Amino acid sequence: MRTRSAVCTSVGRWCLRHLQLVPVILLVGGAVLDYCTPPHFSAEAFYTAAPMTAAALLSLRATILAGIGACATDIALLTHFGLIGDSGGWSELAAVATVSALAIVVNRLMYYSQVRLQSARRVALAAQRAVLPQPPGSIGALRIAVRYQAAAKEAQIGGDLYGAQDTPYGVRCLVADVRGKGLNAVKVVAVAMGAFREAAEEEPSLVGVAARLERALLRERARRTGPERTEGFVTGVLVEIPYGDDVVRLINRGHPAPLLLHAGQVHSLEPAEPALPLGLAELGAAPDRIDTAPFPMGATLLLYTDGLYEARNRAGDFYDPAADLIGVVFTEPDALLDVLLAKVNHHTGGRIADDTALLAVTRTRSVSTDEPGIG
Template sequence: MRAPSTGRTTFRRWWLRHLQLLPVIVLAAGALIDYQTSPHFSGEAFYTAAPMTAAALLSLRATILAGLSACAIDFALLTHFGFIGGSGGRSELAAVATVSAFAIVVNRLMYYSKVRLEAARRVSLAVQRAVLPQLPAAIGPLRLAVRYQAAVKDAQIGGDLYSAQDTPYGVRCLVGDVRGKGMEAVKVVDVAMGAFREAAEEESTLAGIAGRMERALQREKARRTGPERTEGFVTGVLVEIPHCGDELRLVNRGHPAPLLLHAGQVRSADPSEPALPLGLADLGADQERTDTLPFPPGATLLLYTDGLTEARNRAGDFYSPGAGLAERDFDGPDALLDTLLAEVSRHADGRITDDMALLAVTRDSACAQERT
């Protein structure tokens, strides 16, 4: 049976492809109605609508062709009914020609606006991707996969971040989300990522890493003025997976709880105590809570940002990744993330309104064979 999302996608493609015929349909309908009805009925509305429709949907050449066709059909029918020599006929033809010329201008304005917007989107995404690392497919006994799906709107970019690196203390991972949008959010991403990369190699505990990130974000916050000082904090989850053993450690700073998948079961790794996001230590006591959880061979840890759980269907229901992944087996982290993205897109009918960063880590064995 064809999946519902596949059927909807096919319908959308069919609709968009046939929508381009709308100017032709409008012209044909106008000519037919104009010819079949009373000579005093004018199809001017159809003749002006056709080039404007083409301006919105088609290329410059097609818009020009639609305008010329509208003028030609109007001229032919005015001649047929004997109105071309009168002032009314000439005024009608002049109106159709004027609107056709205006449609060409509109087409060019829309084109250049689209070009500028697409350029801004490419630059924005390139800037954000520049500060996010390319993760290896495997580190020791761990297989990793990452997906970043942007919900670009008006050329704005979000503040989702992720990282994973091998350190003397184990494989350390980070998934987080900056409060805010645009370039200011990217600045905070850069600060947070830089602090994490350095601290992950030097700090012996996750609490130490969180403390380094906290201080870096506080320094960045002190440079801000006005309303921007209230943004720039980061919700995030820090993970440490030792090179040997069957457990992992987590520090959760106000972020959605990761999921642990093993043997068809899905468990939410909720923090033992809630904590403020990174960058807000001045609002409360800076006490890190590190939770230790089992992570046996065959288990997968799924880290994600709230763009996943805030995806809603037309009824307003949020997507629940735990319910969608229960009682299912996956070949690895890549298969898991591909399935997850397909399911959330199907749930939201393709209307993803927030960025999503997904990081999955699967343990294949209890120990790394060799570390370099």
């Protein structure tokens, strides 16, 4: 037996597929109701609803046609009942005509608002691509994939960030989450990404990269005013995958622990010692410690922000990516992230409360030059 929510969902999908029929249904329904009831009963509400519905859902042409149809239907029924010359009839027709004219104005206002919104989205997307450029899909034996899911569909960028870079010391990655929202968070993202790109190329150790990030964030925070000057910080994980060595090195600064997926097993790479987030060095944080874990062929490293595991369902239960990915084998990081986002959306019912940044790195089998077709 179908549940009420399933029925409502089906009805909603049907309506979305047949939007152009909604004004027609209102007009036909109003005409039938008007014809089958006594003359003193009016279906004016149906006639005015039709053009307004078209204004909100359809094009200018459809809105004009709905308005003409509403006026024509009202005239036909008023004539049928002999009320076309009556003061009440003229009053009803004037109301329908006025609402039809207003519907055209509303349609145009909504159209121009949509144009402005689309322009803002394009600007936001350009800003995202500038601040968070798409990393290369592969670096040597590593395959890399990223996803960014904003809590607000109108937004394309927020306080979550990711980066992956080929350096003389190996492939270095960063996934981080800026405290706060809005423009200030985007500014911090730009500062953090700039510092990471430069430091990843120049610093021989992850400790040096973390120190450069710390200094850059402290300088940025000193320019702020109000609570952001004292409360701003960034949680993050720095990763280094050295060339020719099946290990991964990590520095975790108050961020959710990465997951290592291999042969259907999921391991949480918790830091040996907890550390404060970036930007809080004045609190007396201890020196950064590098944790090392095996990273065998076929394994995938998953980095993410707290929007993933803080996603809740209707009952308030948090999503558990580690438990949900046990027993599932992925050969490509893109497939992992697609499945993971689908699982989260299913868990939450499509209600996203926080931005989510995901970065997955898969170590594939190295190709030797003596294989057929190579060299």
